[in-house]
Amino acid sequence: MDVQVKKIEGSWDAGYALHKHTLSSVYLGVDEWGHDRFDNTRSEPGEALYKLKYQSDWKQVELLAAQVRETLLPLFGKIGLIVPMPASIVRARQPVYELAHALGRLTDIRVFDEMIVKAPALPGSPALKNLYTREQKDAALSGRISINECITNEGCWNALLLDDLFDTGATMDAVCQALRTYRKIKNIYAAAITWK
Numbered sequence: 001m002d003v004q005v006k007k008i009e010g011s012w013d014a015g016y017a018l019h020k021h022t023l024s025s026v027y028l029g030v031d032e033w034g035h036d037r038f039d040n041t042r043s044e045p046g047e048a049l050y051k052l053k054y055q056s057d058w059k060q061v062e063l064l065a066a067q068v069r070e071t072l073l074p075l076f077g078k079i080g081l082i083v084p085m086p087a088s089i090v091r092a093r094q095p096v097y098e099l100a101h102a103l104g105r106l107t108d109i110r111v112f113d114e115m116i117v118k119a120p121a122l123p124g125s126p127a128l129k130n131l132y133t134r135e136q137k138d139a140a141l142s143g144r145i146s147i148n149e150c151i152t153n154e155g156c157w158n159a160l161l162l163d164d165l166f167d168t169g170a171t172m173d174a175v176c177q178a179l180r181t182y183r184k185i186k187n188i189y190a191a192a193i194t195w196k
């Protein structure tokens with residue numbers, strides 16, 4: 001898979017994404033249902049993620065997890081546990097959780113998919129996907145992320161936060177800041193498949 005790694009900025013100790021999601025987007029006009037149409041050219045990780053997230057192509061999970069292991073993991077210190085970012089949209093299978101578990105299997109690192117608790121948005125408030133600025137997203141996430149202190153053995157570990165698409169960084173930053181309060185977490189690293 002062709003990758004073009006970029007550092008992602010935030011309150012973590014180190015963070016990287018594999019590639020830009022969409023390389024070009026040409027407006028084609030309005031279709032017969034009144035929807036805007038675009039001709040999008042995606043990077044290879046972007047296309048794989050698109051197929052996974054919007055076409056339920058679950059074969060992409062293993063490919064993307066293997067790429068994260070090969071390309072991004074060597075950029076971090078030793079990882080003790082993997083923490084997938086919570087989704088906003090309810091789905092029977094969550095792509096980011098599946099990616100985290102595939103990466104966990106490849107690396108023999110434990111995945112904690114119940115460590116981050118994201119409280120539902122207040123009724124009537126806009127969905128995160130309909131917000132665009134960092135300020136709007138920070139406000140929408142404020143007070144909603146909490147930590148389920150579910151590590152049962154003693155010790156202190158480096159955590160890898162894993163997300164699919166990195167946009168403003170609000171989601172991973174809110175999670176990172178909440179995780180900093182957990183005494184069993186040492187360094188925090190951030191990995192995303194693509195950046196917007």
Ligand SMILES: O=P(O)(O)OC[C@H]1O[C@H](OP(=O)(O)OP(=O)(O)O)[C@H](O)[C@@H]1O
Nearest residue numbers: 087088089128129166167168169170171
């Ligand atoms: O960097 P940010 O600006 O925080 O945006 C990135 C987040 O937005 C998307 O999730 P979203 O909450 O929209 O829902 P989904 O994962 O269920 O699609 C995406 O999957 C990331 O988690």
